[in-house]
Amino acid sequence: MNPESARPSAPSDVPDKLVERPHWLTPLIRGWVVLLAVAIAFGRELIPNGREPTRLPPLEWLAAAVAAAFLVAGAAGFVTWRFTRFVIDHAEVRVDTGAVFRSSRRIAFERIQSIDVMQPFAARLFGLAEVQIDVGGETTKLRYLSRRRAYEVRDYLLARSHGYRVTPQQTAPEQSPTAILADLHASDEVLVRVPATTLLLAAVTSHEFFGILVSGLGAGALAWWFQQPWLALGLGIPTLSSLVGFVGRRVTGQFNYTLSRRPAGLRISRGLTSLTSQSLSARRVQAVQISQSVAWRALGYYRIDLEVLGWGEQTDDENTSGISTIMLPAGSADQVRVALAALWPTADYRSVQLTPAPRRAGWLHPFATPFLGWGFDEQIVVTRHGWLVRRWQVVPHVRVQSLRVSQGWFSRRLGLADLHVHTAGQQLAVRALGTDAARLGTAWPALIDLAGNPVAQEAPGPEARLADQAEATISSTE
């Protein structure tokens, strides 16, 4: 794929339409939940459970009912499939659905924020995938396409939404043997890959794991104290199952985590049972948090969380649409550096000189004081805080919306102040705690100045090119 060479071609070269229909297995997969429910409902009745056998209706009736359910579900699925169509033309994506009540949803290329390919478990069994198109928080799903086709459509849409003029054929890679466990082309540059052993080790040493463990043990000890051993057991089992569930979710969700770079941008692909391929636009990243729990200090693991415009809530696992705000589930300092360099090539958070909090900050932050610190250079603000879980927070000046210094009565007596950096996201509250007020006072003017006149950080990317293109169109019509 070489978008640069494709760009000069006149719009007339581009074929008008690319019409896609969902894969013919789609109704089967969309209906599998229903079928499974039916199977379980009847299956439970058939399994002898030691109690008095329930009186079953005659077998013929049962068979007829199941067949009817199959037929109705199948017919509904077929009609839905028959009347669903994905049309991609020169300016927009259109999703037409409905036999009786027709609806047509249109998405203009310019408004596409990100395109992800998801493979839920059922779809994955049949080698199918869904394409999720995100337009400012609203998600449109194209489901299901064959996996290969889904990736092709995704690549095509990404190229188009970035302003490249390509034909559908141009995006189709010559050989597209995308691996089963990852969404990778030969042209992709793999930046970070996290092996399953690291994930497992990181999960059982994470602070979330210890959190569940400690609360479970605490409750159990309390129950023991009140001489209720059965209650202790009753508490122990849910604790154990939530521990196993947590580790399982973390490992399967982030299995084979791969951060890769391709011409269209950064991509995260991960997952064991359901495969997710998530595109990541550096322009939409508002802030980054690197964290390290107590046990991870010994192991040298770090985790990166992202604050991305439109991704919604920060999540430990993933939200309903399958998007995770974890940029790196667990990795070494080197991998953190590589991942952040991919995001912001010119900024290095480690080269920023951090000012530690004065020792008198110990009155307010008795445990965290030795670790507290903050600093900034021409590109980014870096803060450091936390005690059991240490956190580094990084915000480029370009993303700073406003700044706030607050000083309570006590910290005023101590000559301390807190700095809050406001970004467009709401999940990571970027702050520098217990800083020396006098020092903050001298740095403050420069800080505001950088927020108001940030040094351009990104090299002009495809978006900027798109803007240029739009400008060229405007000036040519004038």
Place this chain on the structure above:
Amino acid sequence: MDGPFDTDAGWQPLSPRYAPARALSSALLNGVFSVIAIAAATIVQPPSMSWLAWLVAIGTLGWTVWRGIRAWRWVQAFGYQRRQDDLLIRSGLWSRALIAVPYGRMQAVRVHSGPLDRLWGLARVTLVTASAESAATIPGLADSEARRLRDELIEAGETLALPL
């Protein structure tokens, strides 16, 4: 020693008329709680426990009166500064805050005037940025002043607008 709060020069004050407005509005707001607390104190059973309820009631009432008295000091301590590229707002007596909003980050400027504000001919100006935490509000400006500030801010924001 006071860090960024030091800079004395150029702070614009609020309208002095805002002090009674603030005192009244906090009296109304806290007054509701005081009334509830006093009402609760009179009906608390058993009567031997009612001293606790009275303590709470007196505490609430005291806080209401204190806030009313402090309103004048609070208004004096508040200040805003229009600078070349940004707006600074400082506020608070015991716990102080200083907010800086670059004009380029402003998405909207809102002028709001509640019924109490209108009694004194006042309005509050809020700067809206993409961040929900910004909370840059200047309360208690005279109506004409608020409108003038709004127009100036919009003009400054248009010339300096930064991409999101």
